[in-house]
Amino acid sequence: MGDDVAADSAVAGLMELALGAARAAAVRAAVTLLLPDALGETPMKVADLAAAVGADPEALGRLLRSLAAHGVFTERGTGRYAHTPLSLALRTDTDDSLADAVLWCTEPWNWALWGDLGEAVRTGDEVFTAAYGSRFYQHLHRQWPESARVFDRAMTQQSRAAAVALADLLPLADAGSLADIGGGQGIVLVTLLRRHAGLRGYLLDLPSVIANADARLRPGGELSERVELVAGDCLVEIPARAEVYLFKNVLGVDEDSSVRILRNAVAAAPPGARMVIVENLADEGAGSRLATLMDLRMLVVTGGRKHTWAGLLGVIQRAGLTVREVRPVDATLHMIVAS
Template identity: 50%
Template sequence: MTTRTGSPTPNALQITGLRELGMSLGFAGAVRAAVRLGAPDALGDEPADVAAIASAIGADTETLDRLMRALTSHGVFEEVAERVYAHTASSRLLREDAPVGVRYMVLWATAPWTWRAWPRLDEAVRSGKAVFPDIYGKEFFAYLREEDAASAEVFDRAMTQSSAITSAAVAATLDLRGVGTVADIGGGQGHLLRTLLEADPALHGVLFDLEGVVAGADPALRPGGALAGRTRIIGGDCRQGIGAGADLYIYKNVLEWDDDSTLAALRSVTDAARPGARVALVQNLVDDSPEMKVTTTMDLFLLLNVGGRKHTRRSLAGLMERAGIEPGEVRPVPDTSLHVVEGTVADAAAGTGEGS
């Protein structure tokens, strides 16, 4: 069927799809509210009446029922009888005690700062620049560390939670043959480094991240920890140098700033490395991801906060070449949305390195 103007009549599915897209801020708000209220933690293994859940978390029964009902339409909780709710596999992932969970990733994606930034996406698309500094008066990471300790903590936990899901698969995909020292730059609290060191008792590691982040590094890596003897922890800005020699430099989901910052970070590697040292960029690629909706939206999220981006294979290879790193193989990390983009520090680009 066509309209009088000759264009096809939109079908009900398209209308619903776009209505859902328009309401997706509300979906995010609902899942954030459930986590903040503690609903997933209050509900145990047995189904419970909404009044009991409301009483446990100090919420109004009627309005909690409305929130739970809204979430069931996304498969988060199930209404098994009138006003009686049970966990689903998804709602269990939101519990604080979930062995592998997404609670902090949800809290991070919906952090308070995001609610003032998304409405200005059109502005960011026009200018190609972040809107964050204009709204909050500081660069994103400086603001997070200096002004918004709660969001900074959620960020660090979200990164650790996300690493807990992928570290084993990333470790299995990385080629560590001939590697004596591995440096994880922007390695957060060190989940991946810990996984690598635990898997290979001869391996030494460097954890590099911002001062405030490495202060909360995994206790196993810190002085007195089981892996401390094989770990060096360095706090700093990797765009200004990393001062650590290694055989393999990992950047996992770090090279997502503006291109100048990404280049500076890559050049810090070539400055510190010996010729032939290897680089592994572990990334979600916007041109090849099993989670395309998340990856492409995260690409826009990065535009808003740091003026950054998720990369394609080609854009990453171009930046590597400009930094003096010869791009190599690109391999998917099984069962994740990540790829490992390999590279080798070219002879002419390499600095003195400190050796390993």
């Protein structure tokens, strides 16, 4: 009997893994239908939710049943659903929303790439170019402007979630300037500038990203007098001289490119400058399960990676730096300070 139960469990577990795309699609559907926004503070009937979002009641009931089985919503009685922490995080009207992050991970162009993961593993390189005709970032900004906007919003959402925790950890009392390299729209830099009144900042990212920087950093904004917006490519040059350089989820490229980015910062930095690297590590801490999935997505899309601890240490050493401190930021991120 025990062997039969174990075999049945293995079959069910493997089939759930094989049908993982359906789970991702269900979460995306919840966001695109705005189900978390439509559901109020008290449980609602499926029929009422269907009327609110313009969906077929029977099909919506099936979607909600599957989502509830995975912790997104919960069923209260028969055919009445209520929020869970996961579904609340998908509301679009809250500061801690992850709706755009979910959309970004499940944009329709992703699906074709996952089918070629085996090819990416065989070659060790991305499969995006073969599928769509050009490299990812070039294609994203030229051909899919709406998806690019989802990307920008998703990066802001993910940065917002970690910004306060990072501000609590990052020792900046003795620093006069900080350069946020690849900092996106600048939500982390906003948080740090607000926390440290004497700090000046640089935000460096690609021109299309800098053009959409947080309004508080742009001319006329609340923090504009204390920040310089720098349009550029950190793989080519880092034209900012600061006492602290922040690289949050920026070194997700091959090891040689990661070394080049850090060396570009070292070349621009004054003596004694600190390099603060914030990354998900694929083999360290509670967040490694998430990081391994992110790592595979980066492989198929850009040929990039989530580093292991040993791999990232090797990158830091090759850049001529020495690790001074390692601390967890939250359940998924680690902070490494090097100089």
